[in-house]
Ligand SMILES: O=C(O)c1ccc(O)c(O)c1
């Protein structure tokens with residue numbers, strides 16, 4: 359479908375916005391009047407510049423509170439409209455958006471609104487222009503598309519049509535069962551936006567918290583499917599008013615925006631088809647984006663750490679305390695492979711490699727994740743279809759090339775499959791040695807800390823690239839501020855990734871982002887089937903475990919009624935506890951490595967499906983206390 363976006367959705371000057379919109383792949387733009395007023399130059403230049411970039415100007419929105427006014431005001435409005443029609447002629451914009459009146463004394467009189475819009479359409483027709491009428495969900499009289507449609511129908515002018523906006527219909531929420539029955543050719547334009555459900559009035563929600571489809575809680579795919587069932591084959595356009603995008607870099611926002619429309623098309627295509635009641639035929643007349651399906655992710659094949667000569671030793675010592683064994687060294691690179699159970703960790707300090715450049719930017723950190731899929735090339739194909747940048751690394755003779763993309767954070771996501779996995783370890787000289795039975799068996803989840811403002815974008819990235827779905831968002835209280843957390847995971851729960859952002863500068867999350875100079879993995883959770891034995895073995899191997907305050911254990915005893923023996927065992931081992939229904943979650947943490955990342959050991963019992971969020975504040979407080987005492991020691 360043709361794709362457009364309103365200039366209000368991005369930060370920057372009009373020229374910056376147009377460049378970002380064109381670069382992301384859009385066909386057209388909606389221009390808000392302010393963007394034009396603030397542009398210092400002839401309007402014709404804007405038209406020419408947009409055309410040079412390959413963008414059409416699809417819509418212009420120059421004023422509000424048009425319809426349902428006194429006769430005197432109506433005449434003034436028409437005179438003003440004439441000036442705007444001339445401007446639209448210079449801009450080359452064919453359609454004027456008129457949104458429903460939000461004034462204080464608008465009469466309940468659809469006849470008057472229809473007559474006034476008729477006259478506006480008549481004037482527009484003389485300029486070969488059209489008028490689109492849109493119901494704002496906070497309009498004084500007209501709040502629903504249904505009522506706006508009745509007015510358009512009553513006016514009955516070929517240059518007057520309806521503009522739909524998913525936000526107004528879904529946020530109200532309005533009954534939109536009649537929408538698929540509208541005549542598609544009378545819908546002149548369709549605006550799309552999502553939003554989180556925050557319990558606010560539609561006006562406040564709309565002006566500050568709109569988001570791109572797929573980033574909020576509204577069912578925009580079903581809305582689009584209903585629009586397409588009318589036979590509508592025009593443009594779909596994003597119109598986002600958001601405090602976040604107002605300050606985000608316009609290029610990033612435009613890329614996200616374009617990706618969100620593609621994902622929306624894919625999701626709308628999968629909606630149950632809407633049938634035309636009379637003919638029984640599917641009325642959708644447009645092609646929708648059809649990328650390769652989301653990969654089946656079997657798990658994490660390996661996690662790769664970038665280190666240098668100085669911190670390789672301490673990091674390898676930490677792996678050893680966790681019970682990892684060096685399985686082998688790379689045949690030609692300064693890369694080692696460590697393993698335990700199904701977990702594989704690659705430690706990379708090869709100069710002139712991707713890992714080395716990542717290390718220069720971010721210090722010791724996770725520079726790559728390898729996901730085990732059913733078909734690595736198909737997974738790469740989907741990611742590329744969604745605009746991922748593909749990464750082709752340096753591959754030595756007889757070495758394996760693994761398909762990879764860059765993540766939102768700049769690290770790599772490798773795709774492996776059965777064939778690649780079989781060859782992967784052949785790049786290493788494997789050291790034969792019987793290992794003790796593994797206590798840590800696989801990676802349960804990988805948590806990432808993101809810079810403020812990047813959560814929605816990252817969730818969209820993982821939805822599009824990997825077909826992951828977001829879980830409910832939770833607020834966690836760090837002693838130094840709030841942390842918002844939202845996990846993305848696949849249906850099989852073989853890949854889980856909690857994503858955290860913090861608005862305050864001193865939380866564990868914010869410190870991690872600041873230490874990494876960007877997004878980064880801040881903890882890796884390793885699964886065990888016997889957390890008591892794992893805690894004991896780690897302790898015996900010299901691992902430092904994050905101490906948990908004893909008061910915490912009084913509280914969980916009161917909350918969950920744990921028996922004394924079990925409680926004592928948990929307390930002695932600094933293990934945290936959570937329970938939902940019959941499911942239990944037991945977990946403990948290692949001390950952070952250079953104030954960056956740490957490991958968590960987790961045991962899930964009886965179908966527990968989340969991440970111990972009620973315990974997150976205890977962990978954050980314990981980490982903060984540990985940091986304070988480390989500082990006190992350093993100052994002695
Ligand atoms: O918030 C507003 O005023 C506003 C303006 C135009 C629109 O298309 C819209 O959906 C909202």
Ligand SMILES: [Mg+2]
Pocket residue numbers: 492523549597
């Ligand atoms: Mg709108």
